Amino acid sequence: MLVLLHTSPLHVPVFDALRDEEAPGLTLDHLVRPELLDRARAQGPDSVAKDLEADLAGAVRGGARVALCTCSTLGSVAEAAGAALGLSVLRVDRPMAATAVATGPRIAVLATLESTFVPTKELIMEEAGRAGREVSVRTVLVPGAWERFEAGDSDGYLMAIASAAREIRNADVIVLAQGSMAPAAEGLDVGVPVLAGPRTGLRAAAQLATGDTGFSGLRTT
Structure with a gap:
């Protein structure tokens, strides 16, 4: 399973379609948090660090090993939050x-x-x-x-x-x-x-999630 953290619901069908092309069969769990981008724009990305860590901690409890943050503004904060939890988080860009x-x-x-x-x-x-x-x-x-x-x-x-x-x-x-x-x-x-960033980011995260670049349907070039 690969967890995707979005700040717009419009990203969900985009990444579902990319998954179908790049890594068919891989389960995606979408977390949509538009309010985090609103706050990050107003107060800076660090202002949402605790919320991101809570979201990712929930993903870990759900069995996630890898997460992909699809928001460029929150990417570095998401990677840091993942590191604190022992979760591999890749920013899409x-x-x-x-x-x-x-x-x-x-x-x-x-x-x-x-x-x-x-x-x-x-x-x-x-x-x-x-x-x-x-x-x-x-x-x-x-x-x-x-x-x-x-x-x-x-x-x-x-x-x-x-x-x-x-x-x-x-x-x-x-x-x-x-x-x-x-x-x-x-x-x-x-x-x-x-x-x-979306296609190459999804491709790289799928490789991390499966632990196998030879995963059926996963492109490596």
Whole structure:
């Protein structure tokens, strides 16, 4: 079983579909906590640490061995909470960050929530240090996009993200910082790779949960 911690119910069907493609047969347990993102935006990610630890402790009691945090803003706090409980917690954007670092030194981070920038930049720099590479990270906010997402205007949300990505210059790779942004990368040609976290994050977490990269239906490339 793999536990997924979300801050929007819209992520549930997305990750169910990815599970069906990447690791069919793997049981997912979805925890949806939108109130944690609201508080993190207002008071900082550390303000939800105890709540995350309580949620993850419940998952451990339920038999979970691995959890995936699909919210970039809460990722580092979730990983720390998991470590305190002896639970393997992977933030969904960590594999994406590692790929970005390997792609090139000039990394542009695109986000629709300003609260995502600090944890995402810190993660990229952490992965750069691990890889022994020097990188520069530039952040770009997509104005007005999050309000469209909250209003249920998915098409408008994704169009705004794609438009902002097309305006980016002097970058070797573009990182879409939030899982909700991933569909904007589909078919988007801006001359450099555009990376999104959900698929690679789910794939890596599934490998951890099964303990076997040869798990039936699990892609390893």
